[in-house]
Amino acid sequence: MLGPNRTSTSEFILIGFSTFPQQLLPVFFLLFLLMYLFTLLGNLLIIATVWSECSLHTPMYLFLCALSISEVLYTVAIIPRMLADLLSAHRSITLPACAGQMFSSFTFGFTHSFLLTVMGYDRYVAICHPLRYNVLMSPRGCACLVGWSWAGGSVMGMVVTLAIFQLTFCGPNEIQHFLCHVPPLLKLACGNNVPAVALGVGLVCIMALLGCFLLMLLSYTFIMATILKIPSAEGRHKAFSTCASHLIVVIVHYGFASVIYLKPKGPHSQEGDTLMATTYxxxxxxxxxxxxxxxxxxxxxxxxKTFLSKLHSSGT
Structure with a gap:
């Protein structure tokens, strides 16, 4: 129940980049727009290439295709709204739209993490158990792994969104972020159950991400141990090259996430926090x-091959 001086909030104001000098906003808009378009183009090109090239119809590229789809959906859930707010003086977002954005960002973000974990397992099987690869990574098994990754992401998105939006928001309605994110929303919530919800959501998210990280760490521990046993340098290089891109993406993914979520408590400027959030x-x-x-x-x-053939066909 709300007290006599408390009213439930029906919309929020996304502060985002509004604290920056106004002359910088068009620069940010152009930079982020170009990066967003390149992200869409790159991922859609990967999806189209994997789909059209029969030689890439393998578990590794199936997982990469699913990863690209989750990345496209993740950026679509966040960046268009951020770009619109960069050039708009009216930055309000309704409660249902805010909940929808949070659900989408968490669903596709966690799906991304689960798929990276599955890709680590795929590389572990390919390098450590090559003779059993076709059995362990059968088409049905791969489809199940992708399906469970998407299902897990959806469950995480639903759990976090329901936990946050069953709270009552009253008083200030300014979100100190460019998207509906958990920590700034918790600061606007009122009621005795806010600390419990904050702790519960934090534990669920940390356990899921830490679980993914530890599974990938375990996979790469076995992978490195197996690679080091390969007698020839060429064989070691060939084996490592099959998982190098995945390993780099994992390092980037968790590196930027840890910088944002594990930064020490204390006073931080709004501008610094906003720019830091764009890295992820x-x-x-x-x-x-x-x-x-x-x-x-x-x-x-x-x-x-795909790109050149498209250019050739369009030219003729």
Whole structure:
């Protein structure tokens, strides 16, 4: 029950980049727009290439295709709204729209983490158990792994969103962020159950992400142990090259996430926190297709083949 001087909030104001000098906002808009378009183009090109090239119809590229889809949906859930707010004086967002954005960002964000974990397991099986690879990574098994990743992401998105939006928001309605994110929303919530919800949501998210990280760490521990046993340097290089792009993406993914979520408590400027948040929401998705395209020889050849054939067909 709300007290006599408390009213439930029906919409929020996304502060975002409004604290920056106004002359910088068009620069940010152009920079983030170009990065967003490149992210979309890169991921859609990967999806189209994997779909059209029969040689890439393998578990590794199936997982990469699913990862690209989750990345496209994740950026679509966040960046268009952020770009619109950069050039708008009216930055309000309704409660249902805020809940929808939170559900989408958490669903696709956690799906991304689960798929990276599955890709780590795929590389572990390929390098440590090559003779059993076709059995352990059968088409049905791969489809189940992708399906469970998406289901897990959806459950995480639903749990977090329901936990946050069953709270009552009263008083100030300014979200100190450019998207509906958990920590700034918790600051606007009122009621005795806010600390319990904050602790519960934090534990669920940390356990899920830490579980993914530890599974990937375990996979790569076995992978490195197996690679070091390969007698020839060429064999070691060939084995490592099959998982190098995935490993780099994992380091970038968790590196930027840890910088944001594990930064020490204390006073932080709004501008610094906002720019730091863009490393995870804009920069990481931007880098991912670049890393996979440049570090994966098979994909790079297929991309060139697909792209050149499209240019040739359009030219004729």
């Amino acid at each position: 929401t804009v920069l990481t998705p931007f880098l991912s297709p670049i890393i996979f395209s440049l570090r994966n020889k098979e994909l790079k050849v297929a991309l060139k």
